[in-house]
Amino acid sequence: MGFGGGMLAIAALAAAMRRRRSRDRSEQGPPHVRAAITVGGDPEAVQRSWLDLHGADGMGLVRFVPAPGGRGTEIHVDTAADVPGDAVKDELRRFKQLLETGEEVRS
Amino acid sequence: MRATVWSGRNSVQVDNVPDPKIMSSRDAIVRVTSTAICGSDLHLYDGYVPTMKRGDVLGHEFMGEVVETGGDVDNLSVGDRVVVPFPIACGGCAACKSGLYSLCENSNPNAGMAEKLWGYSPCGIFGYSHMLGGYAGGQAEYARVPFADVGPIRIENGLTDDQLLFLSDIFPTGYMGAELCDIAPGDTIAVWGAGPVGQLAIASAYLLGAERVIAIDRFPYRLDMARDKGGAETIDYERTPDVVEILKEMTGGRGPDACIDAVGMEAHHAHGPIHAYDRVKQATRMETDRPHALREAIMACRNGGTVSVMGVYGGFVDKFPIGAVVNRSLTIKSGQCHVQRYLRPLLERIENDEIDPSYVITHRMSLEDAPTGYETFKHKRDGCMKVVLTP
Numbered sequence: 001m002g003f004g005g006g007m008l009a010i011a012a013l014a015a016a017m018r019r020r021r022s023r024d025r026s027e028q029g030p031p032h033v034r035a036a037i038t039v040g041g042d043p044e045a046v047q048r049s050w051l052d053l054h055g056a057d058g059m060g061l062v063r064f065v066p067a068p069g070g071r072g073t074e075i076h077v078d079t080a081a082d083v084p085g086d087a088v089k090d091e092l093r094r095f096k097q098l099l100e101t102g103e104e105v106r107s
Numbered sequence: 108m109r110a111t112v113w114s115g116r117n118s119v120q121v122d123n124v125p126d127p128k129i130m131s132s133r134d135a136i137v138r139v140t141s142t143a144i145c146g147s148d149l150h151l152y153d154g155y156v157p158t159m160k161r162g163d164v165l166g167h168e169f170m171g172e173v174v175e176t177g178g179d180v181d182n183l184s185v186g187d188r189v190v191v192p193f194p195i196a197c198g199g200c201a202a203c204k205s206g207l208y209s210l211c212e213n214s215n216p217n218a219g220m221a222e223k224l225w226g227y228s229p230c231g232i233f234g235y236s237h238m239l240g241g242y243a244g245g246q247a248e249y250a251r252v253p254f255a256d257v258g259p260i261r262i263e264n265g266l267t268d269d270q271l272l273f274l275s276d277i278f279p280t281g282y283m284g285a286e287l288c289d290i291a292p293g294d295t296i297a298v299w300g301a302g303p304v305g306q307l308a309i310a311s312a313y314l315l316g317a318e319r320v321i322a323i324d325r326f327p328y329r330l331d332m333a334r335d336k337g338g339a340e341t342i343d344y345e346r347t348p349d350v351v352e353i354l355k356e357m358t359g360g361r362g363p364d365a366c367i368d369a370v371g372m373e374a375h376h377a378h379g380p381i382h383a384y385d386r387v388k389q390a391t392r393m394e395t396d397r398p399h400a401l402r403e404a405i406m407a408c409r410n411g412g413t414v415s416v417m418g419v420y421g422g423f424v425d426k427f428p429i430g431a432v433v434n435r436s437l438t439i440k441s442g443q444c445h446v447q448r449y450l451r452p453l454l455e456r457i458e459n460d461e462i463d464p465s466y467v468i469t470h471r472m473s474l475e476d477a478p479t480g481y482e483t484f485k486h487k488r489d490g491c492m493k494v495v496l497t498p
Contacts, residue, residue: 038201040199040200040201071201072201086219089219089222090219093213093218093219096200096212096213097197097213100197100199100200100212100213101133101197101199101200101213101254102132102133102179103131103132103133105131105197105213105214105215105216105231105253106130106131106216107216107217107231107240107241107242107243107253
């Protein structure tokens with residue numbers, strides 16, 4: 001799966017967020033998509049980079065938590081949106097690559 | 108350019124493919140001067156590694172001359188002579204910062220595929236399936252080297268390609284296999300597989316202070332090299348199949364202090380029915396790997412000893428003697444080699460004449476003859492130990 005899928009996932013995630021905001025919060029949706037990744041850097045810096053890259057859309061689904069023992073920042077995504085879990089994971093990896101290597105890694 | 112491409116099970120060919128291009132500011136393009144066929148390339152050739160595609164450029168052991176660099180590669184210049192490590196590693200993630208380069212968290216763009224098979228993804232590797240990144244390999248006239256600011260080591264001495272090429276994989280791999288054994292004075296190390304990695308594991312075990320090294324194989328020419336070049340004692344398991352008992356006897360009943368599996372997933376077994384059991388299960392995909400060497404290494408290792416697994420395994424094995432591991436306090440260590448961290452110290456060992464790994468080379472061919480090289484190596488024809496190709 002390429003990064004196109006990842007970008008699509010974030011777009012779908014953001015759209016789903018917008019839809020969800022207009023719905024009753026207690027409404028139960030499809031099974032949750034949960035994904036997490038750990039990246040270097042403190043949560044504030046990581047969150048700033050996330051906002052720079054993705055904007056604020058979908059932010060309510062994303063948490064930035066300090067990893068224990070100075071291991072960086074855990075990014076947790078938890079959404080009931082109808083997005084493929086693999087695509088969300090790919091997007092998290094792409095974000096980690098950008099932060100840690102300065103580029104999207106391509107073969 | 109000309110490149111060796113995978114063209115299906117038991118088939119490689121040398122084809123015209125597009126020249127590699129700089130895709131990132133951290134890339135370099137290397138004009139390959141020497142490249143080798145690795146034992147693990149035979150696992151691709153034999154069709155045991157999933158996610159290969161026809162036309163994939165093979166090869167992860169190569170060195171050459173830098174002909175182009177991206178804007179952020181300031182450690183290399185055009186014209187530099189370099190050896191390229193087979194793991195592709197970014198240098199910036201937690202794994203790389205810990206020296207675990209083959210576990211780079213960023214270099215495999217297809218990490219999701221590897222996670223499905225292995226739980227988590229290791230690094231990307233040149234020319235070694237799409238699951239490990241889909242990168243074009245180095246059995247070619249040119250190769251694109253990602254993260255060239257991290258991986259390649261610049262060579263500033265007058266040593267030959269033959270002396271340096273194996274820094275790319277098999278010398279560090281053999282060395283790490285020995286290092287994982289935590290060798291103490293007086294230790295006996297047993298090495299399954301006297302192929303190129305096994306030979307260099309034998310040599311490395313002595314470099315790291317082993318008292319005795321015992322090599323186990325079935326090809327007399329390989330055992331001869333282990334004995335004559337490596338200084339190992341040898342066991343031919345086809346002539347004397349009861350390897351565990353022989354090792355016990357050779358070590359005063361204690362067993363080897365550590366055992367190195369330098370065989371991996373396509374092991375053979377002297378007992379026909381046992382080999383047939385695993386061969387059939389592998390052929391029908393009920394197990395992916397034939398673990399005879401690993402089973403035997405575990406059974407032979409002394410109580411409290413270490414089993415170092417450097418042979419390549421891809422998936423799942425059957426009849427794994429976990430009871431021996433648990434009840435006899437064995438430690439199993441493994442990993443694809445973290446080549447980047449060994450390049451400098453092992454280059455110094457070559458420069459200091461402590462070792463010249465080129466003794467494993469038995470065949471030199473033009474890149475155009477790569478298909479013959481694969482066949483010769485696979486079938487162990489003509490005393491084949493290691494094939495070096497020159498583009």
